[in-house]
Amino acid sequence: MVADHLWLWPPANRPAKAERKPNLTSTSETKAPKRRRKAPPVPAPDRPRDDHLPRAILTSLENSKAEDIVAIDVAGKTTLADTMIVATGRSNVHVGAIADHLVKAVREAGYPTPRLEGVPNCDWVLLDAGDAIVHIFRPEVRQFYNLEKLWSADRPGELQPARAG
Numbered sequence: 110m111v112a113d114h115l116w117l118w119p120p121a122n123r124p125a126k127a128e129r130k131p132n133l134t135s136t137s138e139t140k141a142p143k144r145r146r147k148a149p150p151v152p153a154p155d156r157p158r159d160d161h162l163p164r165a166i167l168t169s170l171e172n173s174k175a176e177d178i179v180a181i182d183v184a185g186k187t188t189l190a191d192t193m194i195v196a197t198g199r200s201n202v203h204v205g206a207i208a209d210h211l212v213k214a215v216r217e218a219g220y221p222t223p224r225l226e227g228v229p230n231c232d233w234v235l236l237d238a239g240d241a242i243v244h245i246f247r248p249e250v251r252q253f254y255n256l257e258k259l260w261s262a263d264r265p266g267e268l269q270p271a272r273a274g
Contacts (some may be wrong), residue, residue, distance in 0.1 A: 162220055162241050163192045169214035170196050173207040175245065181260050190242045193260055197251050201231040204245050208234040211243060 163180060175196035176203055186235045198204035204222050208225060213224050215238050223238040232250045236243040 162215070162218065162238060163194065165214055165218040165220075166194055166211060166238065166241055166243055169211050170194070170207065170243075173210045174203075175207050177251075179257050181257065183260055186260065190237075190240055192241045193256075194241060194243045195251070195256055196243070197248055198231075198245055198247050199248075201247065204234055204247055205231040207245050208236060211236055211245075 112122055117247070120228075147169040169179065175198060178194065178196045181193045181195070182191070183189070183193050196207065198207050206230060208228060208231075212225065215249050220238060223236045223243075226235040226237075227246065232247050233254070236245070244251075
């Protein structure tokens with residue numbers, strides 16, 4: 110018979126819910142809601158590339174007096190972006206100002222606000238604008254990491270290692 114397994118809630122040794130002390134660690138007010146960030150869609154290989162964003166970025170870098178600007182086509186090498194742009198600022202303040210102007214230029218061009226990394230120190234600022242990734246370095250940091258050599262192995266003017274053949 111069902112009556113033999115009758116459960117009473119709350120249990121007799123436990124106070125009713127209204128009498129209990131609130132558990133502050135488990136309330137929804139103390140925990141921030143978890144936000145899931147959607148991954149940006151991977152562009153289809155047959156989709157025509159939009160060159161408007163890289164042009165807007167290069168124009169902003171030139172207007173901000175960035176030095177040694179290099180644009181690298183990484184469309185076939187990674188799915189992160191189609192274009193990687195590397196530039197140099199003269200000091201931490203200059204790198205930060207270049208990044209600030211670049212964010213404004215990308216928004217004015219009609220694209221979403223890019224994500225920034227490295228702004229507090231401004232030795233190396235990474236700007237992710239979706240189809241274009243921009244690295245802004247101080248001169249010493251750029252020379253140390255040498256991203257251009259890493260991402261463009263077939264740059265003209267550099268000696269390529271001899272292949273055994």
